[in-house]
Amino acid sequence: MNLNAARNLEVKNERPFGLRDKVGYLLGDLGNDFTFIFASMFLMIFYTKVWGVSTSLVGVLFLVSRCVDAFSDITMGVIADKANPTKDGKFRPWIKRIAGPVALMSFLMYQYSLADASLTIKVIVMFTTYILWGSVFYTAINIPYGSMASAITNDPKERASLSTWRSLGASFASVIIGSLTPQIIYYADANGNQLVNPEKFTMIAGVFSICAFICYMLCFKLTTERVKFESDDNKEKVSIAKNLGIIAKNKALLAIIGAAIVLLLSSLMTQTINAYLFADYFKNVNALSTLSMIGLPVNLFLAAVLVKVADRFGKKEVSMISMLITGAIYIGCYIAKITNPWIYVGIYTISSLFMNTFNMLIWAKITDIIDYNEILTGKRDDGTIYGVYSFSRKIGQALAGGLGGFALGFIGYNSMAATQSTATTDGIYALATLFPGACYIVVGLILMFAYPLSKKVVNENNLKLEAMRSSK
Secondary structure, three states, X not given: OOHHHHHHEEEOOOOOOOHHHHHHHHHHHHHHHHHHHHHHHHHXXXXXXXXXXXXXXXXXXXXXXXXXXXXHHHHHHHHHHHOOOEOOEOOHHHHHHHHHHHHHHHHHOOOHHHOOOOHHHHHHHHHHHHHHHHHHHHHHHHHHHHHOHHHHXXXXXXXHHHHHHHHHXXXXXXXXXHHHHHHHHEEEOOOOOXXXXXXXXXXXXXXXXXXXXXXXXXXXXHOOOOEEEOOOXXXXXXXXXXXXXXXXXXXXXXXXXXXXXXHHHHHHHHHHHHHHHHHHHOOOHHHXXXXXXXXXXXXXXXXXXXXXXXXXXXXXXXXXXXXXXXXXXXXXXXXXXXXXXXXXXXXXXXXXXXXXXXXXXXXHHHHHHHHHHHHHHOOOOHHHHHHHHHHHHHHHHHHHHHHHHHHHHHOOOOOOOOOOOHHHHHHHHHHHHHXXXXXXXXXXXXXXXXXXXXXXXXXXXXXXXXXXXXXX
16 A cells, blocks of 8 residues: 555444454464464374374475465465455455365365375375465465454554464464373373374364364454555556565564574474474373463463563563573573473473563564555555565474474484484484574574664654654
């Protein structure tokens, strides 16, 4: 939207923003994560321990799919920006359109009946279902969902609250998936080794797919787009290449892209490796279930205090310090070489308090970046910016998934063996502690030196936007 078309942005006469919108937006990310977190934590386990596929081949799958995302994420952002609003809004209709396909495709990824199929068939099914789920359908629902925050309300504090509630949705999903799944899919043999039940793996995948669909439909029902985007046939037509060139000049976006890639590389590596850490290093999946429940109480606490803390000290400032502390805790764990799983869970709880601080504020930072882009260029491009940012997250996800598979292969992990060598389990521990610790410190340094939107700058930008819009 150019400045001459800024008058086309208006708040419709709808019911006031409130709890219904927050709950609806929470349910949207809960729907996302019933498939996304499940895949992040357990898809590699399924491929390696049920289908017997090598970790390196799974890594190739994740890398290839994210190359497809290079086109699908950004393209979907542009499509969402250029789409004419309907009676349901500009972004909400995509939730209803794609809820069924994304849930179905997630279920099809976890079919134990193919365990005895040839490797060729497994590879074809892996690549087809995973790319359709992640690069096509998940992208087609997640990009509009993220962009929708700027259409639900144009108030910065209300957008920050949406970011917090969205993070709570992810926390609920993490608790449900992380605590229930190990109890259902694992069983112990006579020697205490943790083995996987293939049939129950497929069953729980189906349950989570149904839950995802229900959450998406509730998100569509409960949220309201109040900010109206009217089409303007006379506004300047800008090519995708020119659009991305403009966005490339946005220092805040470039910095947050760098931070996001490193952050996803560390957090998703941790999610993936934790399943191996507790099954093969600690040999205690009950502790893994407990670990997965930590995020919810931590995020409930943060939800109660974080908006006020960020409002006082600034989103950049709070996030930066939190990342540096998180990195120091993980490196301390590596040095201490913890062997008791419950001590590890306790330390992980403390680190989650700081790590989740960044995650709960990230979506509010994106709306700050969109505002910053409007000041720089006169264009908001909510969907395009969100698509670019989402693509950067996909790069982090790809590197985490691909690197995780390659790293497990490098340390000698045998996917079909009941027990692993000491060198392999020590390598798993290093991947779960030292690697993410170093990454979190890098994220803190990026925020410190490269991300320009401090508390002072954000406040100045809000005043500039008010002046720009009132003059039109």
